[in-house]
Amino acid sequence: MPTISNFYTMQEASLHNTKDDCWIVVDGKVYDVTQYLDDHPGGDDVLIAATGKDATDDFEDAGHSKTARELMAEYYIGELDTSPPPLSTKEPVSEKFMQLRKQYLAASMALVGISVIVGFLYLRKK
Incomplete structure (x- = not known):
């Protein structure tokens, strides 16, 4: 898996929820799967439905192979930022x-x- 130090919030990741721009979060890692949508065996709608939430359970429930897990490394873009949101400056x-x-x-x-x-x-x- 490439070393990338980008951190994204769930809110930011959830903004990428279309066929032209699709991110998913699995095991605290953020993946840009836009280029993979057409190749996904379960169809692009499955990945698009997994946006805006932690899709770890969905991913595990589907019983993905070792090859599928290795393929994910190509689409890894960063980590999920789990720190609490900053207090309002208002x-x-x-x-x-x-x-x-x-x-x-x-x-x-x-x-x-x-x-x-x-x-x-x-x-x-x-």
Whole structure:
């Protein structure tokens, strides 16, 4: 098997799901089987139906020969990236929430200010 250090996500692999551009994922490896579609003994529709998911079980259930497994090396293009997706860089706090927070802060400060003034006036009258 050639050494290729490309990594693909399942989402990326699933975009290649037509007769003109077909990738499958088997045992954590990604294969571009576009050129093999016409030669596949089970027909091209079997391979196209295997896109967008881990096709390992489908591949194993079909009982492929040692020759078929060796042939796969020709179509290997990389590994499946199983790392978790990166956290969103979008701010978790919305702008609307920030405005509302500022309004509550202003109202709280006004209430404290009024309380201080009322307290001062009350104590002054005594």
